[in-house]
Amino acid sequence: MSEVQIRPRAGLMSEPTGRGRFGEFGGGYVPESLVPVCREVAEAFRDAWADPGFRGTLDTLLAVHAGRPTPLTPAWRLSAELGITLLLKREDLTHTGSHKINNVLGQALLARRMGRTRLIAETGAGQHGVATATAAALLGLRATVFMGERDVERQALNVFRMTVLGAEVVPVTTGSRTLKDATSQAMRHWVGVTDDSYYCVGSVVGPHPYPWMVREFQRVIGDEARRQCAAELASGVPDHVVACVGGGSNAAGTFAGFVDTSARLVGVEALGGAGASLGKVGVLHGARSLFLQNDDGQISEAHSVAAGLDYPGVGPEHAYLRDLGRARYETVTDAAAVDAAVRLARAEGIIPALESAHAVAWVIRAAESGELPAGTTVLLTLSGRGDKDTTALMELM
Template structure:
């Protein structure tokens, strides 16, 4: 497991993970690199979100939906047997226990309410692992909206359960056959479709990527993870704050939401990427899907094809705020192989009775490897976001085990 990003002293609480600078910038990253036909649509989303987020009525309506429909707050679960074996105190923030089975519902309910506020009647979404697609279909059914979800053909094959769930909920699932037939290509097709549908549709971006205001907006909708965990740690831990806060990173929404709750604390933030999709760890500056960030590229500057056993991490880059956190030294980004992630999933199942999503298993694999060493000294307290449950990955795991 390569040491791709050394520790630095945490930056002071200087507004890190606050509102981005002008034009949606996080340092040199972010921005609104959208085609001219989408610039006005992005501006409308920006204005609507700012108004809504300042409106106690909107935030109250979202909080009620998160409580009565999504099942928030999610618990903080001590992984007792695994902690004893590793020599650290590991606590799991259980996003796998939300309705639909992952953190994606937090963001989608927020964006669905925003779409209604803007007068839009249809949600457009991209999905890789299918969890964002399921969450979008769920919110659309709940709130009386239509939903169209773009998904790569390769992901449709390996995430058949979630495809069925989306269709049962009434969503149209559009197969994407271009490129690698995974998340990157689904995102490209969804954005192309939005160009001709801005009048009646809202593009419900699933991660902290895309043109401004999406990276900031999605992080704010996911901040509920970190805010809840911060309060739960204050009540559970003697020190009040864990030594380390760990989450898996594809585009990076569950990690951004978790980190936001601890950015102004001494906790060390660790984002764990797939070895074959390590945008923050090994990416180079580039522009994709409307924002400037770090992306895997070939020698000619073309976006390289990523690979991960976890469809939700099968993305060639990382959200712009993660790139900025890396540059600041506020967060460290490491990588995990497919085999390490599978091993971690099995170990959690057999020690704690929890089958995690393969995306989440990447974060756990780093904790297991780092425990007892210089990265996680014995006795360290670790908060790890368990971003989703493993039902969707049973077919993949069954072939390997």
């Protein structure tokens, strides 16, 4: 692998421009009725994020309810097999089983601060829906979660968890019946209920301020990992920082901790949902970014064995990082992700979510091909645990 000098740019992964732009990407392409609502959310978030009381309450909830900080686990046996040093940032060990709880606790507190009594959310793999239902129950809010009909079927366990927690789960039967259509339906519903409801977006997608706000709530992953790597590695910083990317929130949170270092940032997408790798510039769900499109500019259907990566685009800040060359984006097939999930389970006793398994698959491929030289240090964020994917793994192994 040729050596490329990484020269971090000052100001990356800070606040976007006043119009919510990351370069040419981002913005707020929403119906006129939502313009003042998005502005209100932006102003409320900026005020809350500058308030030590709000930050303190969130930090307390992340510690005593979500279980932060999450550990940095050396993958000893897999590292020996691959000839590298692989460190796993264990977001799978948070309460609810994924990184989603970091963002949702922040947004739920913000909703309550804004006087809203109900959370609206979209979900694909169900983890954001479970986190939303959990935060709503904790803070005394109501929750309605929109979920594609196909995902309702393949993520039945998470649907049950949401129901037990008191949330209303609304199956979406239009289009591909997956995450894209659940997001579209949630946004349409939000238009009519803005007085009492807050839209809790699950990833770094959507209109400003959501891509920025969700990244800031997920920044805790990268900030923790940066401190942990400083204690674990002689160099203090890994050679590569790797995370799976659908919309891209766990990757954005992880990258934020290392964007100003020499670490190479790698986002790993599902081959059938590779917005950053294969997409074209377009507008969807309120933001300008990179999306899979046909020759007529219509959004194409995405596909992934991992429901959380079954999205035809990527968050606008990822599109910006790609264009700058600060992050690179790779693709992994369904089969490779399944194989990687099994290999990690048998080498380390950890069953990852199929979303996270895509990142593991890329590391395995890159190490075995020589792209990652012997001795390379890699930080990989395990965004979630594999309980929800048990049925899929039983069918695919």
